[in-house]
Amino acid sequence: xxxxxxxxxxxxxxxxxxxxxxxxxxxxxxxxxxxxxxxxxxxxxxxxxxxxxxxxxxxxxxxxxxxxxxxxxxxxxxxxxxxxxxxxxxxxxxxxxxxxxxx
Amino acid sequence: xxxxxxxxxxxxxxxxxxxxxxxxxxxxxxxxxxxxxxxxxxxxxxxxxxxxxxxxxxxxxxxxxxxxxxxxxxxxxxxxxxxxxxxxxxxxxxxx
Numbered sequence: 001x002x003x004x005x006x007x008x009x010x011x012x013x014x015x016x017x018x019x020x021x022x023x024x025x026x027x028x029x030x031x032x033x034x035x036x037x038x039x040x041x042x043x044x045x046x047x048x049x050x051x052x053x054x055x056x057x058x059x060x061x062x063x064x065x066x067x068x069x070x071x072x073x074x075x076x077x078x079x080x081x082x083x084x085x086x087x088x089x090x091x092x093x094x095x096x097x098x099x100x101x102x103x
Numbered sequence: 104x105x106x107x108x109x110x111x112x113x114x115x116x117x118x119x120x121x122x123x124x125x126x127x128x129x130x131x132x133x134x135x136x137x138x139x140x141x142x143x144x145x146x147x148x149x150x151x152x153x154x155x156x157x158x159x160x161x162x163x164x165x166x167x168x169x170x171x172x173x174x175x176x177x178x179x180x181x182x183x184x185x186x187x188x189x190x191x192x193x194x195x196x197x198x199x
Contacts, residue, residue, distance in 0.1 A: 004139040004146040012135050017127050019120075027120075027128050030113055032151045038104045040192045047106045050133040051181070055193055080152075080193045082183035091141045092156050092179045 039080060051084040140181050150188040157182045 006028060013024035035045050035053065044054040055078050063074040086098045110129050114122040136146050136154055146154040161177040185193065 002144050004135070004144055006148060008139075009132055009135055009148075013128050013131050016131050017124050019124070019128075024128075027113070027117070027125075028132060030116065031109070031129060031132055032148060034109060034112060035104075036151065036189055036192060037197075039189065040195075040197050042196060043104050045104045045109070047109075047133055050106075050137065051183075053183070078194050078196060080183075080185040080190060082181075084181040084183075088137055088140070088181050091137050092181050094141065 042078070047085075049085055049087045051082055051088055053080060053082050055079070056081050148186070150186050152183055152185040152189055155182050155184070156180065 006025070009028050010021060010025045013019065013028060014021050017024065019027065038045050039053060039055055042055050044052055046052045058077050058079055060076045061074050063072050064070065065072055090097045106129060110122065110126050113129070114120065114125045117125065139146050140154060140156050143156060145156075156179045159178050159180055162175050164173045164175040165171065166173055
């Protein structure tokens with residue numbers, strides 16, 4: 001399966017917006033950096049038509065080493081979850097794109 | 104933070120760019136990720152995370168209100184896995 005990377009996204013910005021390749025790469029980085037900072041602050045990032053990235057607090061629980069079976073405490077932690085929008089779900093399934101309010 | 108707030112902040116940080124262009128850049132990024140996933144490809148952004156699709160088999164669901172069995176077709180769902188750096192930053196938080 002082929003993989004899209006920063007280089008591909010930079011190239012698309014370069015051709016669509018007409019910035020230099022360097023500046024296109026910088027802007028892509030700026031978008032990812034700004035989103036990362038918001039998430040680090042515990043904020044959600046909501047991109048309409050795409051999806052919502054949010055931070056969820058997980059409590060302490062007892063896990064198990066699957067190889068040895070020994071119990072290991074899993075400490076409380078914060079994890080990032082992504083909820084795809086209805087529009088994105090429809091795109092990947094090649095079904096009709098819902099219109100109107102998109103969560 | 105919403106998409107429009109993201110665009111506004113990036114525009115403020117890049118005064119040499121038209122905000123219309125910043126808008127196009129942000130739209131291009133998410134459109135391109137969407138297009139790649141629709142083609143069945145994965146998108147890997149080191150340090151940030153990877154977008155992939157997962158295949159879900161058909162199953163028999165239930166209408167939670169009536170309890171009636173409803174067939175659910177097989178489908179594809181978009182999935183995001185945070186990269187190591189972002190995962191650690193989110194867990195640590197800014198205050199820590």
